[in-house]
Amino acid sequence: MQFDYSLILILMILSTLTVIILMKLIYRHNPHYNEQYGDEIVLFHSTDRYKRRMWRFNLIEGFKSHKNKINKFDGLKLKVIIGEFSEDTLEIIKHAANHKFEKITIIGGPKVFCEDKMEIYTLLDKYKSVEYLILPKRPNKHFMIFNNNHLYIEKPHRHNESRGSVGIKKAQPELIKIYDNNFDEMLKHARPLTKEEVLTQDCY
């Protein structure tokens, strides 16, 4: 039996189409999508310190490219509730301040780690966009709201332990609203702290 060239051509076209459909099928389905919560949900285990830091760094850097699309009177905002202003949070805040975030508000518990005091002092001294407030008691629900678009939620944990967390890119507005309202409520009970007061703050 001789090969028919038209048959080979049809086979090649069919194979190409199959590959295209296969690629679309594999990469189309985003398993991290959930319509109730957001477009991209990422789970970080307690050991994924580097991964969760990079995820937030990339998120912050991503705003830079979208900055031109955002109204210039609407500066980038970062709202944070943490147990204590630790080294991990300091890195994120510094990165955000260096990437044109115009308003960064951090609400923390009454204590910090003693060795972080100088670093917090320097941060508050250098970046005027950073506002640090403390609550009378350590909050147990910790989260970050990146410009009312993305969320980073931590599992409740003690001050000396690290647990899992979740990052949500393009979180649903209803979910953002719940966290935003909670942030506003917490803000009413928080007291702003100056850089000098940080040096006399209680510490672990």
Place this chain on the structure above:
Amino acid sequence: MDISSLIPEFLVLSLAGSSLSIAAYSSFKDRSDDQKLLLIIASCFIFAFLIVLILSAASLDNLSIYQYSLTLIFYALIYMAILSIIGFIIHRLRVDQKFKDDELQSAIDIIESSKDGLESSVSLFESENNK
């Protein structure tokens, strides 16, 4: 053209392709869609190997009973090995999907538990203030 002269090359190519794809799959540390694609590439190679194997069997002739029975055993063993690889690929794809679904569920559990306790954390501060 004698197709039987091409069969050994086809066999080697398809088997090498499937082995390379599975080796590439194993080298990925993170579970991702790229891994899934590699498994599908591996299964394409394996199916190609299966077709060439059947073709080689079909082009056999003039065999003695002794040769025929040994060839049959050989083909049966190869067929079993291929089915196992296909089974492994399907199993991996299902396990990967389950892992992703479980991860998403754990993430949703964290969000839900965090969301549920938000109001009580505010009311705690409110009651403290009222005192």
